Amino acid sequence: MKEINSARIEFLSRSANEGFARAAAAVFASQLDPTLDELSDIKTAVSEAVTNCVVHAYPDELGKILVRVRIFEESVLEITVRDWGRGIEDVQKAREPMFTTGGEERSGMGFTIMESFMDKLRVRSLPGRGTTVVMRRTILQREKK
Amino acid sequence: MTLTATGNKDLLRLRLDGELDHHAASGTVRSIEEALRIYVPRALTLDLSGLAFMDSSGIAVILKAQRRACELGASMTIENVPERPRRVLEAAGIDRIVNLI
Ligand SMILES: Nc1ncnc2c1ncn2[C@@H]1O[C@H](COP(=O)(O)OP(=O)(O)O)[C@@H](O)[C@H]1O
Numbered sequence: 001m002k003e004i005n006s007a008r009i010e011f012l013s014r015s016a017n018e019g020f021a022r023a024a025a026a027v028f029a030s031q032l033d034p035t036l037d038e039l040s041d042i043k044t045a046v047s048e049a050v051t052n053c054v055v056h057a058y059p060d061e062l063g064k065i066l067v068r069v070r071i072f073e074e075s076v077l078e079i080t081v082r083d084w085g086r087g088i089e090d091v092q093k094a095r096e097p098m099f100t101t102g103g104e105e106r107s108g109m110g111f112t113i114m115e116s117f118m119d120k121l122r123v124r125s126l127p128g129r130g131t132t133v134v135m136r137r138t139i140l141q142r143e144k145k
Numbered sequence: 146m147t148l149t150a151t152g153n154k155d156l157l158r159l160r161l162d163g164e165l166d167h168h169a170a171s172g173t174v175r176s177i178e179e180a181l182r183i184y185v186p187r188a189l190t191l192d193l194s195g196l197a198f199m200d201s202s203g204i205a206v207i208l209k210a211q212r213r214a215c216e217l218g219a220s221m222t223i224e225n226v227p228e229r230p231r232r233v234l235e236a237a238g239i240d241r242i243v244n245l246i
């Protein structure tokens with residue numbers, strides 16, 4: 001697949017940056033002329049992935065979060081959210097609905113929502129080294145909408 | 146996120162305006178708990194018409210509000226859920242365990 005455009009932002013794992021990250025990703029995605037529904041899905045998925053870095057990757061410290069957005073041919077939007085935090089022992093288990101290590105502050109539905117709002121979700125993680133979440137969504141062309 | 150309380154001991158209405166994400170979640174839970182403590186209502190309604198954004202952190206807030214209301218013997222209803230927050234609730238299957246109207 002041919003890359004058409006890309007951008008990256010890096011920020012500290014402060015919760016105030018959750019809103020910044022989803023808004024920035026949505027502004028970048030706007031060049032694909034998405035519908036408001038598509039934009040809202042993208043914002044929600046980015047919010048889930050970035051919140052996971054803030055809450056789970058760096059529970060007791062501030063760390064670095066990288067969000068990379070890319071556009072490929074045929075209006076494919078790819079969003080990568082990466083941290084260098086504590087990582088996930090069992091990714092398959094973590095992706096199950098309602099699985100959470102966060103107690104009653106969390107719902108355990110983050111990965112489920114990323115999966116249902118995006119076309120593809122890939123999660124790679126190494127305990128102690130960090131986590132990378134890659135999500136893809138094809139933005140439908142106007143004629144087809 | 147702003148929370149506006151109206152009502153009385155029979156029915157407490159809490160209107161949520163803004164973006165309900167993890168950043169806003171703990172403050173929102175505190176405000177809901179405080180309102181429940183002050184009013185001790187028989188029924189609680191969360192009016193979500195002003196929610197511009199919600200993700201799964203909002204689900205945890207709603208479930209917590211429901212637990213707190215239940216502890217006080219109050220029933221909880223959710224009203225006026227905008228289209229996009231509704232899709233988040235549906236994707237998580239929460240629309241089946243809370244009382245949505
Ligand atoms: N970036 C991350 N770093 C470390 N652990 C993570 C990360 N993302 C997710 N997890 C783990 O996966 C679990 C499930 O995540 P999620 O579905 O978003 O639910 P929640 O955030 O509500 O716990 C988390 O409770 C956590 O244990």
Ligand SMILES: [Mg+2]
Nearest residue numbers: 048052110111
């Ligand atoms: Mg999460």
